[in-house]
Amino acid sequence: MRRNFSPDQVLVDRLLSDDTVALEELYDRYWYSLYSYSYCKLGTHQEAKFIVSQLFVRLWEGRHKLPAQFSLSSHLYAEVRRSVVLCLHERLNQEAEGVGAAQEPLPEFSLRELNKARRPAVPASSWEWVSRQVPPRPVQQAVPRTAWREKWQILAQLRYLKHSLQTVLHLF
């Protein structure tokens, strides 16, 4: 097979002039990663093949509507994720209507696997670093309202300096 080392953007531009060689080159670059992703998520070859073929059919049919700064790889990966979700949704709808017999729609889409997939936004080591950087919050002392005190006594308890309040607030 003859390889073409043109960047994706050049091949996408060539699609606009109905270049089928460019389409096949893009297909050769991306089909396997899209196919393996779909297969890993859905577990069937038929659905994975259908998703990949539809992605490239849509790319070919919409080639004249592609935006100027078009990133093909991010477009394809976003589309394959969307297609996987829609396919799974369709499958679940069929099962809910009683078309399918399997109770577990997809072994990987179980609570255990989802819990494994869940991860904190910031890694644990970063949390430790953040907690070390932030000083502990000072505990404020409550002054009981019932106990009558002079203003300066209350302020002394709150660790304010008497002269600073004298100058600013003219309390005394």
Place this chain on the structure above:
Amino acid sequence: MKTEIYQQKLTRYVNGRALPAEKKQIENWLSVVDKSALKVSEPEKETIRAEILREIQDYTAYPLFFPRPRPWWKRIITRS
């Protein structure tokens, strides 16, 4: 998890009404890829590649509407 729960979650996600936690859960699931799930040999890979490409060609009929130009050496062979 039961099928109904999956279905409700995915329906909300597809319609854009999923809760943030549900959205995150589904997107995390989509992000995790187990590469070991798919094991295909090179000949099988080539067969699958050709099948999908044929399917694309059947859908779009691009070989019919936009046939490839024949290479120069083939044209010479035909003339002689």
